[in-house]
Amino acid sequence: MSAQDLRLDRTSFGDPADRGHLMNIEAATALLNEWVDNERLRLHMRQVAGLMKAWALEKEGATPEVALKWELAGLLHDADWEKYPTAHCRVIIEKLEELHCDPDVIRCIACHGPKYFGVEPETKMEKMIYAFDELSGFVHASALVRPTRYEGMDVKGILKKLKTASFAAQVSREDIADATSRIDLSLEDLIAFIIEKQQHLQ
Numbered sequence: 001m002s003a004q005d006l007r008l009d010r011t012s013f014g015d016p017a018d019r020g021h022l023m024n025i026e027a028a029t030a031l032l033n034e035w036v037d038n039e040r041l042r043l044h045m046r047q048v049a050g051l052m053k054a055w056a057l058e059k060e061g062a063t064p065e066v067a068l069k070w071e072l073a074g075l076l077h078d079a080d081w082e083k084y085p086t087a088h089c090r091v092i093i094e095k096l097e098e099l100h101c102d103p104d105v106i107r108c109i110a111c112h113g114p115k116y117f118g119v120e121p122e123t124k125m126e127k128m129i130y131a132f133d134e135l136s137g138f139v140h141a142s143a144l145v146r147p148t149r150y151e152g153m154d155v156k157g158i159l160k161k162l163k164t165a166s167f168a169a170q171v172s173r174e175d176i177a178d179a180t181s182r183i184d185l186s187l188e189d190l191i192a193f194i195i196e197k198q199q200h201l202q
Contacts, residue, residue, distance in 0.1 A: 006088055007118040013093060013110055014103025021100050022068050028075050031095075035079050043202070044137055049074035050201035051132045051194060052125075060124060070125050072101075073108035077129060089117050115175065121182060131179040131190060134171050139194045141168040150199030155191045 023031075036042050052074035056062035062070065080091035089110060096106045110119040111126035112133050121127040142161050143149045161167045162176070180187045 005086065006090075006113075006116045008090060008093070008110055009118065011107075011110075011119055013106040014097055014101065016103060018100040019102055019104070020065075022065070022072060022102050022105070023099065025068070025071065025075070028072050032075060032079055035092075036082050038082055041078060041082055044140070045075050045078055047136050047140065047198050047201045048077060048129070048132050051136060051197055052129060054197045055128055055132075055193070056125070069102060069105050069108070070128075073105050073125065073129055074132070076105075077109045077112045077133065089113070113175070115178075124183075127179070127182045130175075131183050131185075132194070134175050134179070135190060136194055136198060138162070138168050138171045138176070139191065139198060141171070143199075150195065153195050153199075155188050155195070158191050158195070159188070 032042060032045060036045070049071045053067050053071040056067040056070040060066075076092055076096070078088075080095075081088050084091040089112075093106055093110060096109070104123075104125065107119070108123075108126050108129055110117055111121040112129045114120050114130065121130050138161070139153075139158060142158055143153060146153065162173060165173075176187075180190060183190070
């Protein structure tokens with residue numbers, strides 16, 4: 001499948017009148033579990049959600065309501081990938097629009113792969129979901145091949161694996177580089193944040 005096949009062909013999502021309308025985490029998790037059977041994929045989304053929430057609270061000084069937006073976007077960004085791979089992103093976006101979800105959450109989800117969906121990240125929330133998505137998965141893949149998993153993991157080891165094309169080959173190094181270039185943070189610092197937070201996100 002080419003990137004062109006997944007393009008959303010729009011950049012506006014949701015209804016402005018729904019701003020501030022957020023489902024709770026329990027409802028979002030129920031939707032996730034209904035749509036996704038693969039536990040590894042569920043874990044990936046929980047990890048991205050946790051990273052998004054932690055970043056919003058610790059780095060952006062977000063209120064609990066704003067942090068919930070970040071968390072919901074992370075939790076549901078791949079919710080349609082397993083059942084609807086040829087319409088990935090489109091299906092979950094349409095579902096959240098039907099549920100009158102806050103448009104900031106919906107647009108954030110649409111931004112997690114600009115090369116694929118054709119939606120450029122503009123806000124910090126949108127840029128961070130793009131930055132966390134591939135790199136979170138890569139760090140977790142690195143943990144799975146270590147006897148001590150996350151314990152003792154360091155940034156240098158992750159950087160070395162990123163240069164090894166055969167390791168976690170499905171993870172796009174190009175997307176990681178592009179996403180990192182859009183935020184005011186080094187790749188090293190981003191990896192360090194992920195290692196610190198993700199080891200507690202199971």
